[in-house]
Amino acid sequence: xxxxxxxxxxxxxxxxxxLPTKEPEILKFWEQINLYEELRSNSKDREKFILxxxxxxxxxxxxxxxxxxxxxxxxxxxxxxxxxKDAPYVPGWDCHGLPIEWKVxxxxxxxxxxxxxxxxxxFRKECREFATSWIEIQKKEFNRLGVNGDWKxxxxxxSKSSEAQITREISKFxxxxxxxxxxxxxLWSVVESTALADAEVEYYDHTSNTIYSKFLIKSGPExxxxxxxxxxxxxxxxxxxxxxxxxxNKINYSIIKINNNEKIIIAEKLIDKVLAxxxxxxxxxIESFSGSELKNIVCNHPFKDIGYTxxxxxxxxxxxxxxxxxxxxxxxxxxGPDDYYLCLNNNIQAFDTIDDKGHYTKNIIKFSGTHIFKAxxxxxxxxxxxxxxxxxxxxxxxxxxxxxxKAPLVHRATP
Numbered sequence: 001x002x003x004x005x006x007x008x009x010x011x012x013x014x015x016x017x018x019l020p021t022k023e024p025e026i027l028k029f030w031e032q033i034n035l036y037e038e039l040r041s042n043s044k045d046r047e048k049f050i051l052x053x054x055x056x057x058x059x060x061x062x063x064x065x066x067x068x069x070x071x072x073x074x075x076x077x078x079x080x081x082x083x084x085k086d087a088p089y090v091p092g093w094d095c096h097g098l099p100i101e102w103k104v105x106x107x108x109x110x111x112x113x114x115x116x117x118x119x120x121x122x123f124r125k126e127c128r129e130f131a132t133s134w135i136e137i138q139k140k141e142f143n144r145l146g147v148n149g150d151w152k153x154x155x156x157x158x159s160k161s162s163e164a165q166i167t168r169e170i171s172k173f174x175x176x177x178x179x180x181x182x183x184x185x186x187l188w189s190v191v192e193s194t195a196l197a198d199a200e201v202e203y204y205d206h207t208s209n210t211i212y213s214k215f216l217i218k219s220g221p222e223x224x225x226x227x228x229x230x231x232x233x234x235x236x237x238x239x240x241x242x243x244x245x246x247x248x249n250k251i252n253y254s255i256i257k258i259n260n261n262e263k264i265i266i267a268e269k270l271i272d273k274v275l276a277x278x279x280x281x282x283x284x285x286i287e288s289f290s291g292s293e294l295k296n297i298v299c300n301h302p303f304k305d306i307g308y309t310x311x312x313x314x315x316x317x318x319x320x321x322x323x324x325x326x327x328x329x330x331x332x333x334x335x336g337p338d339d340y341y342l343c344l345n346n347n348i349q350a351f352d353t354i355d356d357k358g359h360y361t362k363n364i365i366k367f368s369g370t371h372i373f374k375a376x377x378x379x380x381x382x383x384x385x386x387x388x389x390x391x392x393x394x395x396x397x398x399x400x401x402x403x404x405x406k407a408p409l410v411h412r413a414t415p
Contacts, residue, residue: 027146036150043086051077055092055157058131059099062141074147089149091142095131095158098194102404104130128158181415183350185333185340188412190358190372191405195414206399206408208234209376212278212326212390213302213383214264215245215312220297223287227255227263229299229314230274232325234395235410237375239383240308240364241332241353244343245299246317249292251327257284264390265294267327274326278391291316291327302388307365317342334413350413358410372410 051073056066074089081087104127105115115123139151155162173179186195214228229245247253252268258280266274268288275283294314301308319338320329333343333350340350352361360367360375370378383389400409 023146027143030148036148039081040086040088043081046084046086049077049080049085049087051087051089053089053092055094056138057097057099058093058095058134058138058156059103060134062138067145070142070147071145078148090153090155091139091147091149091151092155093131093135093138093157095128095135095156098192098196098200098404100127100131102192131156131158183413183415185335185337185350185411185413187400187409188414189402189405189407189409190354190356191407192402193356196402196409200403201400201409202403202406203398204401204406205396206401207394207396208399209236209380210234210393210395211236211380211383212274212392213239213330214388214390215299215302218298218300218311221293223255224265224297227265229328230264230266230326230390231328231330232274233330234397235335236379237372238332238335239302239330239379240360240367241334242301242312242330243310243333243348244312244331244339244346245314246320246329246331246339246342247291247294247314247327248318248320249290249295249316251291251320251322252288253291253294253327254288255286257286258282265328267322269322270325270327277393302383302386303365305386306382313346313348315342315346335411337411340413352413354412373408
């Protein structure tokens with residue numbers, strides 16, 4: 001019987017990783033040898049690799065999103081360092097904006113404190129202190145992940161030097177004439193009294209009131225006189241803010257006689273849907289025609305009899321489609337991007353319709369002071385009283401909400 005020997009490699013590595021113990025030891029070793037400073041010293045005069053890192057908010061513990069973000073960037077920086085470049089990484093924190101303010105306001109609510117009674121300088125001071133406390137916590141958490149960077153010399157957007165530099169850069173735009181004051185719709189939270197960025201918006205199912213409203217034609221070709229252009233909207237509260245109607249010249253429309261010889265205009269392909277929604281069973285199609293014939297038609301506002309005496313022109317727009325509604329879109333330039341740009345291109349200006357908290361301004365005749373979230377019923381009643389309502393209903397659909405308050409958002413034109 002032969003004797004067989006097996007030569008196995010020897011290693012000083014332990015059989016168990018024992019990471020809870022080993023990881024802190026590795027981090028301590030990196031700190032003792034000043035790893036980051038050593039890398040900078042040894043990489044002097046090499047080609048630079050600079051990662052432009054969007055900083056996290058200093059408003060709470062890191063989570064899976066911030067951790068993944070930092071780890072992936074750390075991998076990229078390390079890779080470039082290990083392939084012969086000088087790849088410094090200076091971490092930073094975003095200390096401005098709603099995420100931090102909202103957290104401070106939550107603390108106020110717990111203490112029964114009203115933010116509106118707090119002087120603005122005191123509020124900013126508390127926001128600064130709140131951000132500073134979380135910077136220290138997040139710094140330790142990122143360090144624990146093993147992210148290699150200049151943690152002793154991090155930057156913050158709230159540092160005086162950063163704020164001064166931002167002011168200097170904006171001033172350059174002003175001096176060069178590249179900055180102007182405009183007025184356009186943005187997503188707005190009436191609960192938080194502020195605009196929100198797209199990244200701060202979440203979508204949830206929401207049930208909206210829907211209406212079909214009639215706009216009487218004031219001027220145009222003879223065959224259209226005494227006809228009502230019908231629109232459909234999920235935001236009845238924007239009717240007082242209407243300044244135009246949009247049609248599509250590629251869509252065919254029809255004049256339909258309903259009820260007591262009343263004539264309405266809607267898209268030919270949507271006749272069955274609209275009339276069913278409005279519980280109209282007896283009707284007669286008088287004529288069908290190309291959307292191009294609606295050009296230069298002017299309508300009255302549904303609230304003409306209560307002071308809304310301005311003209312409502314019909315404007316050609318390619319965003320009008322046959323997916324929902326009547327094939328004609330009511331345009332409130334202060335409350336929708338499409339509406340805004342269409343009206344702007346036709347010299348119709350957006351105007352101040354609601355305040356920060358969602359109340360109609362004095363520009364909205366008869367309804368000034370009414371909150372828009374309570375206005376649908378008021379508007380529907382007024383349309384009914386003026387015989388301007390053709391139908392109403394409900395629609396459950398995906399709708400933008402604030403990621404903080406979870407409240408529904410609206411488009412609001414602001415400077």
